Amino acid sequence: MATAFALKKPQIKTELPGPKARSIIEADSQFVNPAYPRPAFKLVAQRAAGVWVEDVDGNLFLDCNAGVAVCSTGHCHPEVVAAIQEQAAQLIHMCGTDFYYRQMPELAEKLDEIVPVARPTKTHFANSGTEAIETALKLAMHATGREKFIAFFGSFHGRTLGSLSLTSSKIAQRIGFKRQALDVVHVPYPNDYRNPFSAEDCGDGGAAQGGLNWIENRLFKTTTPAEEVAAIVIEPVQGEGGYVPAPKGFLAGLRRICDEHGILFIVDEVQSGMGRTGKMFASDHYDLKADIVCIAKGIASGLPLGACVSRADLMDWKPGAHASTFGGNPVAIAAALKTIELLERELVANSAEIGAYLKSGLEKLKDKHNCIGDVRGPGLMLGVEFVTDRSSKQPDPELRDRVEMASFERGLILLGAGPNSIRWSPPLILNRENVDVALEIFDDAITSSR
Numbered sequence: 172m173a174t175a176f177a178l179k180k181p182q183i184k185t186e187l188p189g190p191k192a193r194s195i196i197e198a199d200s201q202f203v204n205p206a207y208p209r210p211a212f213k214l215v216a217q218r219a220a221g222v223w224v225e226d227v228d229g230n231l232f233l234d235c236n237a238g239v240a241v242c243s244t245g246h247c248h249p250e251v252v253a254a255i256q257e258q259a260a261q262l263i264h265m266c267g268t269d270f271y272y273r274q275m276p277e278l279a280e281k282l283d284e285i286v287p288v289a290r291p292t293k294t295h296f297a298n299s300g301t302e303a304i305e306t307a308l309k310l311a312m313h314a315t316g317r318e319k320f321i322a323f324f325g326s327f328h329g330r331t332l333g334s335l336s337l338t339s340s341k342i343a344q345r346i347g348f349k350r351q352a353l354d355v356v357h358v359p360y361p362n363d364y365r366n367p368f369s370a371e372d373c374g375d376g377g378a379a380q381g382g383l384n385w386i387e388n389r390l391f392k393t394t395t396p397a398e399e400v401a402a403i404v405i406e407p408v409q410g411e412g413g414y415v416p417a418p419k420g421f422l423a424g425l426r427r428i429c430d431e432h433g434i435l436f437i438v439d440e441v442q443s444g445m446g447r448t449g450k451m452f453a454s455d456h457y458d459l460k461a462d463i464v465c466i467a468k469g470i471a472s473g474l475p476l477g478a479c480v481s482r483a484d485l486m487d488w489k490p491g492a493h494a495s496t497f498g499g500n501p502v503a504i505a506a507a508l509k510t511i512e513l514l515e516r517e518l519v520a521n522s523a524e525i526g527a528y529l530k531s532g533l534e535k536l537k538d539k540h541n542c543i544g545d546v547r548g549p550g551l552m553l554g555v556e557f558v559t560d561r562s563s564k565q566p567d568p569e570l571r572d573r574v575e576m577a578s579f580e581r582g583l584i585l586l587g588a589g590p591n592s593i594r595w596s597p598p599l600i601l602n603r604e605n606v607d608v609a610l611e612i613f614d615d616a617i618t619s620s621r
């Protein structure tokens with residue numbers, strides 16, 4: 172085992188999936204929820220360390236997905252494991268809804284220091300991204316007495332009924348679930364590569380201005396009175412929608428609109444937060460202060476934890492209004508405190524540095540392969556969009572899928588995002604040598620997939 176992880180390159184020894192993997196996949200298909208949106212390639216993980224994942228048949232993969240942007244400090248970081256073990260030996264659960272323990276205020280105070288929300292803040296602890304979003308939606312309704320929301324096409328905020336009303340990245344997420352539980356209108360997300368707005372909408376302000384005009388000149392003047400909107404909800408870098416960063420000026424414009432109309436600004440940093448973009452939060456790239464921020468995924472290196480952090484004055488609801496049995500479990504919080512310590516010590520900086528190195532390598536591949544239409548994103552939240560050719564920009568989702576599969580067959584774990592992009596969301600401990608190995612495989616996977 173130790174020897175396998177000491178290797179500097181992936182090692183594929185069996186057909187994929189191998190014999191042990193196949194039997195687990197078979198059992199899974201018999202007993203486990205078939206709605207999990209698993210990709211065409213099948214990875215059955217057994218053990219992992221750092222950026223390496225070993226499957227049940229002894230194949231070794233370089234992980235550039237990190238369990239969908241969760242294992243921020245790498246797999247089983249020794250300091251995180253020690254923090255979890257120590258906490259588990261002392262107190263596993265006490266139910267913060269009814270009792271107290273020191274970890275809750277400790278993490279809430281730390282979040283108060285680092286989140287992109289004007290201080291002072293208060294934090295609700297949840298177990299997942301979608302629960303953090305549910306909290307934000309309830310809080311916005313409670314605090315404003317309003318019930319309409321504005322969200323964006325291509326967004327993903329979760330699959331519980333409230334967050335699902337916002338989510339709009341794939342029809343599969345909606346089909347069969349009837350009308351939206353909440354009153355949400357969707358606006359095209361201003362994507363610089365594929366500007367969805369007309370020249371008239373944009374004026375000379377590009378996609379960002381197009382999006383702002385859409386809200387102020389269309390929504391507010393037709394279907395959606397500004398004074399009835401509780402909140403605007405946005406991912407500063409769209410995740411499941413294809414790793415699309417909001418253009419400069421757009422978030423500041425939304426902030427202005429919110430301030431002018433008493434609308435709350437909810438920023439979903441579930442995927443883009445915790446160092447992923449080379450700053451602690453994607454909002455920090457835009458000098459943005461939200462009213463409410465939602466966090467999950469990378470916050471606890473793989474233990475389930477979500478947080479909804481809001482301006483303290485907004486959280487004046489009464490006991491019983493919102494709470495969770497498991498949310499803010501002491502073991503998950505111990506993992507989060509250690510994760511934040513590691514992020515602040517070195518990993519946010521590493522995300523920025525190695526992200527720039529990876530991005531320049533991907534841009535070189537773009538020069539080489541005409542089927543790469545766009546390389547985008549900050550830090551280690553990078554999207555590569557596949558097209559039939561760069562001049563037509565016609566999306567090529569089949570090619571994207573083939574590249575994803577070919578990378579896997581060569582021992583590189585990558586996952587699609589949006590209709591025709593591949594996301595790079597590796598552990599934030601990735602180093603230059605890992606990048607060189609990954610880019611060589613990716614290059615070869617693209618060549619063989621065309």
Ligand SMILES: Cc1ncc(COP(=O)(O)O)c(C=O)c1O
Pocket residue numbers: 298299300301302304327328329330406410411439440441442443467468
């Ligand atoms: C931006 C964003 N928000 C919310 C969620 C939902 O998180 P969870 O799957 O933990 O409920 C996700 C999950 O991918 C996400 O990317």
